[in-house]
Amino acid sequence: MGQGQTYIMYNQNFNSVIGYQSSDFEGGLSLSAGAGYRHYFNNTYTLGGEILLTSLTLVEQRMINDGSGGLMDYTNDLKFLRLDVPLTIQIHYPRWHYGFGIGGSFLLNSSQKQVFTPLDNEPEKKVFIDYDTFPFAEVFVKLSTGIRILPRLGLLLHYYQGINDISYQYGWKKNVRLGVGLSYSLNPTPPIKSRGFFTSDVREMAAERYKITEIRNIIRHNVRKVSDHPEQVNINITSIGAGDSRILSVDLNSSSGEPSVTGTRANILRPEFPLYAVITYVTLDVFQNTTFECIFRFEIYEPGNWEIILQQ
Numbered sequence: 001m002g003q004g005q006t007y008i009m010y011n012q013n014f015n016s017v018i019g020y021q022s023s024d025f026e027g028g029l030s031l032s033a034g035a036g037y038r039h040y041f042n043n044t045y046t047l048g049g050e051i052l053l054t055s056l057t058l059v060e061q062r063m064i065n066d067g068s069g070g071l072m073d074y075t076n077d078l079k080f081l082r083l084d085v086p087l088t089i090q091i092h093y094p095r096w097h098y099g100f101g102i103g104g105s106f107l108l109n110s111s112q113k114q115v116f117t118p119l120d121n122e123p124e125k126k127v128f129i130d131y132d133t134f135p136f137a138e139v140f141v142k143l144s145t146g147i148r149i150l151p152r153l154g155l156l157l158h159y160y161q162g163i164n165d166i167s168y169q170y171g172w173k174k175n176v177r178l179g180v181g182l183s184y185s186l187n188p189t190p191p192i193k194s195r196g197f198f199t200s201d202v203r204e205m206a207a208e209r210y211k212i213t214e215i216r217n218i219i220r221h222n223v224r225k226v227s228d229h230p231e232q233v234n235i236n237i238t239s240i241g242a243g244d245s246r247i248l249s250v251d252l253n254s255s256s257g258e259p260s261v262t263g264t265r266a267n268i269l270r271p272e273f274p275l276y277a278v279i280t281y282v283t284l285d286v287f288q289n290t291t292f293e294c295i296f297r298f299e300i301y302e303p304g305n306w307e308i309i310l311q312q
Contacts, residue, residue, distance in 0.1 A: 003190050004039045005046075009156065011181030015056050018174050025076075028057030030177070032084065043190045046090045046097075054105070056080040056175075064116075073117040080134070081109040086142045094192045094211075094274070094301060098145050105138040105162075105175075138175060139163040151255050151272060152185040188272045191301040210306075214278070214297035220311040221296065227305045233257075233268040235279055235308045246288065246312060250281040273303045283312050 016027030031054070038048025060076035088101030144158040162175035191209075210223055219240065233254075239246045250266060252259040257271030266279060278297040285292065296310055 004037060005185055005187055005189065006035065006037050007183045007185045008035050009033065009050070009052070009181055009183040011052070011156070011158070011179045013054070013177045013179035015058070015175065015177045017058065018176055025058045025060045027176075028059060030054060030056045032179070032181075034084075036183075038088075038090065040092075040190050043192055044092060046092060047088075048090075049085065049087045052084040052086075054082045054084050056082060071119050073119065075115040075117075077113045077115075079111045080107065082107055082138075086140075088142060088144065090144075092192050095148050096145065099143070101142040101144070103140055103142060105140060107134055107136050107138075110134050135164070140175070146183070148189070151189065151274060151276065154183045154185075156181045156183055189274065191273055191303060209300070209302040211299045211301075212297070213299060214295055216295040217283075217292055218294050218296055218310050218312065222307075222309045223298065224307055225302065225304045226307050228303070230305055231271060231273075231303050233271060233275065233277070233300065233306045233308065235266040235310065237264040237266075237281060237310045237312065239283070239312045246284040248282045248284065248291065250279065252279045253277065273300060275300045279310075
């Protein structure tokens with residue numbers, strides 16, 4: 001049935017309202033933070049929900065008549081604290097995901113400050129109001145996309161569109177939020193297989209399980225999965241015609257696990273998948289006169305016991 005994943009997230013949003021009489025209000029920046037859970041089906045689709053605490057700001061600034069022929073500078077500052085609970089369905093690719101959802105936003109607190117500033121140098125008048133005219137619940141739809149920038153860290157983009165009006169007093173219509181954020185998974189992401197954009201059919205090729213992203217000055221290479229257990233990566237570097245004497249130094253870095261190097265052999269114990277790693281080494285040419293650097297950068301998506309052979 002797949003596995004579950006818990007994550008925390010933080011968003012920076014720009015919120016506004018659209019509809020009748022809403023052009024007088026300027027949108028503002030807002031923050032949201034919370035946690036979520038999604039369940040993977042066939043390592044392709046997920047169904048999950050989030051709980052987010054969100055602050056929203058709207059400001060209205062214009063000139064109004066004071067009732068006696070004069071003008072006043074009018075500012076209306078509104079602040080909301082809401083609890084957002086979206087439910088989303090997502091389709092996942094090795095690095096990207098796309099989602100659609102629907103949810104509810106519940107009003108926890110609202111405050112309103114109106115400031116009237118006469119233009120004839122009289123003292124300004126401040127009115128603090130908290131109208132009981134804001135609906136408690138708002139229904140919205142959500143579109144989202146994201147990219148995994150590190151094994152557990154993702155960059156998110158999302159769009160919220162309210163379905164019902166969020167105020168009775170001002171003739172507002174729909175609430176809109178456009179935001180960018182970060183999510184951090186508390187447990188590893190399952191291996192996601194490569195497939196076509198509009199289909200979940202798996203392509204039977206090695207790129208489904210691993211990917212070589214850079215190779216430099218290496219004559220031959222071989223990457224294969226030996227078994228399912230233990231979960232590790234073993235790397236062996238060999239030279240043609242001169243044994244291992246041409247290999248001068250080896251360095252290995254990985255996104256997780258315990259990388260180590262012994263001579264021309266290297267391994268990564270207890271890695272988390274997907275794994276991102278790079279091995280670099282310095283070697284002599286066939287005449288053993290000049291040194292040059294070799295680089296092999298790779299990604300492995302499927303857990304298991306992997307063997308990599310590099311030939312110089």
